Amino acid sequence: MTTDLIEGFLAAIPLPAVMVDQTERFIAINSGAEALLGQGIQGRHFATILRQPSVATAIEACLHDKQSRTARHLSNDGAQDTTYTVTLRYVPGVGAVGGGAVLACFDDITEREQASQMRRDFVGNVSHELRTPLTALIGFIETLRGPARDDAAARDRFLTIMEGEASRMNRLVGDLLSLNRVESEERVRPKEKVDLTGLLSSTLKTLAPVAEARSSAMTLEAPEDTVSVTGDPDQLRQVFLNLVENAVKYGGDQVRVVLTHTDRDPSVRAPAARIQVIDNGPGIAPIHLPRLTERFYRADSHRSREMGGTGLGLAIVKHIINRHRGRLRVESDLGEGSVFTVILPD
Ligand SMILES: Nc1ncnc2c1ncn2[C@@H]1O[C@H](COP(=O)(O)OP(=O)(O)OP(=O)(O)O)[C@@H](O)[C@H]1O
């Protein structure tokens, strides 16, 4: 086979691919492989480019015994670490003096690995979150059967705690289902017209008892004319319930909700409503900010659990806002309070 033919074949392979012959040099390399391994490596000894022992050893062995193999190649695309599965196949009759060559194809499995890691983490997190209240429940049941059997006062106290733990599990399952639903609808654009002014004022009413219990003052600042967007009213309600509830629970004693409308918001490049939930609380340290919308991520996990939080609220918020093609921005610093900004295109 001529070099042209080999290069033609390699160019047709939809993966980065190289060919190494018995002289242990690259005899052909396609553009995907050039992007991965570097330009101008044609004719170079493969071991000067593929330095990772797993790939180098496999190529050497394949040249020698002609057996197919796979190896792992680790790289970095500038933004993140990447992982490739390299498949090696012996191709007879090509290369120097027709001694055959090894065809190596690089399959990028980074996303698959990340997805399966996420799935494992998620199952681990859910089990952990459920196990804690379950362990408490089992412990109290044993105590009620045994030492506290005839102690009416203790029984009452324990039942109250058990009720709290059971409702925490219930909330967790509810949030998980809600997350699932929101995620599965994420690509379906909402169609209804939602009156944000009314929605926000009813959200504040719903949360009034929570704010009162924590002696926190909530205010709504909105333009005189009603502001509306296209959206899903139940989901948007869920967004503001969580943001305002967070501000009341973790924030300070002043919570301001500010609604404005602009004819052109730069981040969504369209007319949009902007809702800011501003508190004067302890704030959130910068290291937590990028991870806040991850499932189960809590900036202050002790405090959040104490408040009965599941750590899923902002993950749900993020998915709902994505569905509305909106943006969520969090600005905060320790001791400075927090500002959660939601941008929703009209
Ligand atoms: N306004 C705020 N001030 C300080 N910390 C906040 C604020 N809002 C959120 N947080 C932090 O972000 C974390 C994640 O919030 P999120 O709403 O996702 O979970 P949660 O409130 O703990 O649980 P859930 O919303 O499911 O009841 C909280 O645990 C808290 O540590």
Ligand SMILES: [Mg+2]
């Ligand atoms: Mg919350």
